[in-house]
Amino acid sequence: MTEEKKIAARDTVGMILMGSEEADVAVEMLREERPDLRITKTNCYWMIEGEGKIEVDVSVLGERLGRELDVPSFLVVMSSYYGRAQVNEHTFGVYSEMLQLEEK
Amino acid sequence: MARNLIKAHDKIKGLEWTPTYFQPEAKYQTKFHIPKKTKDPFRHLIRDYMAMEAEKDDRQYGFLDGAVRMDNPNQIEPRFAESMKAAMAILPFAEYAAGKCQGMLISTVDNEELRNGYLAQMLDEARHTQQEMFLGRYFMKHYADPAGFDIGQKAFGSHFLAAAGRAFFETFIAGDPIECSISLQVVGETAFTNPLFVAFPNTAAANGDHATPTVFLSIQSDEARHMANGYATLVTALSEDRNLPLIQEAIDKYFWRGHMFIDAFLGTLTDYFSVNRIGAYKDMWQQWVMDDWIGSFIARLEKFGLKPPRWLPQAQGNIPWINHSAAMAAFALWPISFWRYDPMTEKDCAWFEKHYPGWYSHYGKFWEAYRLMTDPKQGQIPAQLFPSLPPLCQVCQMPCVFPRPDISAMRIVDRAGKKRAFCSEACEWMFDLEPQRYLGFTNWYEKFDGQDLADVVTELGYIRPDGKTLIAQPHLNQENMWTIDDIRRLKYTVKDPLRS
Numbered sequence: 001m002t003e004e005k006k007i008a009a010r011d012t013v014g015m016i017l018m019g020s021e022e023a024d025v026a027v028e029m030l031r032e033e034r035p036d037l038r039i040t041k042t043n044c045y046w047m048i049e050g051e052g053k054i055e056v057d058v059s060v061l062g063e064r065l066g067r068e069l070d071v072p073s074f075l076v077v078m079s080s081y082y083g084r085a086q087v088n089e090h091t092f093g094v095y096s097e098m099l100q101l102e103e104k
Numbered sequence: 105m106a107r108n109l110i111k112a113h114d115k116i117k118g119l120e121w122t123p124t125y126f127q128p129e130a131k132y133q134t135k136f137h138i139p140k141k142t143k144d145p146f147r148h149l150i151r152d153y154m155a156m157e158a159e160k161d162d163r164q165y166g167f168l169d170g171a172v173r174m175d176n177p178n179q180i181e182p183r184f185a186e187s188m189k190a191a192m193a194i195l196p197f198a199e200y201a202a203g204k205c206q207g208m209l210i211s212t213v214d215n216e217e218l219r220n221g222y223l224a225q226m227l228d229e230a231r232h233t234q235q236e237m238f239l240g241r242y243f244m245k246h247y248a249d250p251a252g253f254d255i256g257q258k259a260f261g262s263h264f265l266a267a268a269g270r271a272f273f274e275t276f277i278a279g280d281p282i283e284c285s286i287s288l289q290v291v292g293e294t295a296f297t298n299p300l301f302v303a304f305p306n307t308a309a310a311n312g313d314h315a316t317p318t319v320f321l322s323i324q325s326d327e328a329r330h331m332a333n334g335y336a337t338l339v340t341a342l343s344e345d346r347n348l349p350l351i352q353e354a355i356d357k358y359f360w361r362g363h364m365f366i367d368a369f370l371g372t373l374t375d376y377f378s379v380n381r382i383g384a385y386k387d388m389w390q391q392w393v394m395d396d397w398i399g400s401f402i403a404r405l406e407k408f409g410l411k412p413p414r415w416l417p418q419a420q421g422n423i424p425w426i427n428h429s430a431a432m433a434a435f436a437l438w439p440i441s442f443w444r445y446d447p448m449t450e451k452d453c454a455w456f457e458k459h460y461p462g463w464y465s466h467y468g469k470f471w472e473a474y475r476l477m478t479d480p481k482q483g484q485i486p487a488q489l490f491p492s493l494p495p496l497c498q499v500c501q502m503p504c505v506f507p508r509p510d511i512s513a514m515r516i517v518d519r520a521g522k523k524r525a526f527c528s529e530a531c532e533w534m535f536d537l538e539p540q541r542y543l544g545f546t547n548w549y550e551k552f553d554g555q556d557l558a559d560v561v562t563e564l565g566y567i568r569p570d571g572k573t574l575i576a577q578p579h580l581n582q583e584n585m586w587t588i589d590d591i592r593r594l595k596y597t598v599k600d601p602l603r604s
Contacts, residue, residue, distance in 0.1 A: 009403035014396065016302055018321040043309030043382070044317035045302065071109065072156040076163070079321045080302050080328050082396040084335060087147045089109050098404055100143060100339045 011096040013083030014049040015056075020077040025064050026056055045079060053083075055093035113147040120216040131211045136282040136347050142340040144217035145332040148224045157231060160322050164235065167318045168242055176314055177246035182446070182580050184311035185247055187377035189443035192240035193256030194269045194369075196233045198292075201276040202330075203229030205288050208281040213337065221333040228326040239319045251568050251575045252442040259442045262564050264548050265369075265434060268501040271545075272365040275358055278541070282341060286351065287358035289334025295359065295397040296366045297327040303388045304370060310380040348409045355402075357537075359413035360530040363422070364500040371427025372434065375456070376448065384459035386423050394420075415530040418513070424460055425507040428467050433494060433503045435474060436486040439557060439591055441576040442566050447475045466508055478579040480590040485578070488594075492601045495525035496547045499534050502527055516602065523602050549600035558592035 017023035023046050030037055030048060037050040048054055062069030071087055083094040171177070177185070206226035210219050244253035252259075260266045276288040301324035305317030341347045371385035402412050413419075438445050448456070448471045456463040470486065477484045487493065494503035495514065504514035504527045513528040519535065520543055526532040535542050552560045561567065566575045572587040 008399070009406065010395075010399045012395070012400055014400075016298075016324075018325065042306045044305050044314075045321060070152075072152040073159065075325060075328075076156055076159050077325070078328060079324045080298055081331075082298070082400050084145065085328065085332050086145050087109070096400065096404075098339075098408070099145065100336070101342065101408055 011051045013094045013096050015054050016080040017046045018077045018079045019044050022077045053095045059090040132208050132281045134280050137344045144221045146329045148220045153224050164322045171315050180313040181311040181379040186443045187373040189252040193260040196236045198273040199229045199232040201273045205276045205284045212281040225330050232323050264440050268365050271501045272361050283354045285337045286354040291358040291362050293327050294331045298392040310382050356414040360415040363419045368426050368430035372431045376431045422507040429505040438578045444577040446580045479584050480586045495601045497527035497531050498524040499531035552598045553600040557596040
């Protein structure tokens, strides 16, 4: 009865942005920076998927929005992700690397 | 000059001190060996955190205020709105348990970065409890049929199937704190909150409900940090080889427990309470659980010694059927609920057959019969179609009907001097690991064995303010509503299937 569909480890990561002004502009920015990303809009959120990593430079996003934006303010609309998340000074990223475990 | 986040975070860490005048005692015992060194990927700072959460609340409550002006609660498909009576009853306990788990972790894990993350999560869980209680209140005040929203917190504790939800959520607070973290943060929040708080809102919006996506996506923005708390806790534990078998056993146990309750519950809400379906639950599970959680996370841990959950193949075997079997059990016993059920129409049945090939041959006849029993004048409920009620599993407390009643993995065995049912090999294995953990459970049947169904419904309090009309109904019509007198005329006696 049990049919095992084994899934190999993959490098795909994803970020889900709640429908919002920030998300619309982030999507516009990511489409320019990373044409390889797969971006879909649902009834209430944006799904952004890609290989290896997805990074959002929040200070650049703020410039496009016309106001200052820091990482915690961006996280208001960053609903979810899969992969390993990391907050830095001006960026929020999701990485396929097993952070801390694979760090040299 | 703008503050530098990384420097500020490093400075805050340096403020922790170990008092010399006080020797803290461990409040919670753990089998795990937790080294002090680890990192918080979100670099929580409480000042930033509070501002961020205030902004989230402003946006969410502002929307809900506007939604009332737009009369959004009455633009929702009633079939879908009824599902929120169950969801809003069950979820606040999960949040409460998750918050309590953070207290256990703060007391157990000696690492200032992680403790900061756990503290933020504890505040998040209190916020989520309030958000969900508020969403339930929003529906109760503004949706056309509020009956059921008002008693959710009380009724949740005594409901036939909600007990299984409580049993799973109690794994966040019962036992070793690191096991609780694995159940909550590594399994519950990382594998299952995306289907619940991301995919389900998409279904809600398709059915006209824009309040639930607003609240749930806001909740999920906190869950994102909780996943990182779980990851940081996991990698800390993984850095000690001695922990590996303990971590593996915890993932094996709690993935199965999460699967049994959440996939049955959420799969039923998604597929059976939608009018406008955006996809089949089994496909959502493949995406969020198999591809994203297993493929992008758990499978990548294999080189560090962790294997995918032991019972994953059985879960994969369950997924095409689990919510259909759960839905049949729930709809068959509709009078003991605190929401209304909308019968599956011929159009619904065609959708199921298209998305779950073979569905009709296993469930189609039930729904044909169900549609004929919605009028109280017919004097029959669907539970009467079956020779007996399904036993409840001693571990997960779900009815033993999975993956399908005709190929159920149920086993009835003698344990501790009594006949006990297990839904699966996995639950029997878990019982034998820690029998004392499950022996005290008195199930719903044992409580009500031998009682007339009308007396059971009365005792549960699932009756509307007129004192006679049931909260639950097998249809959504305002006419032909069932009363307690209709139930009494059935002469249906609840029987514990393990005694009969």
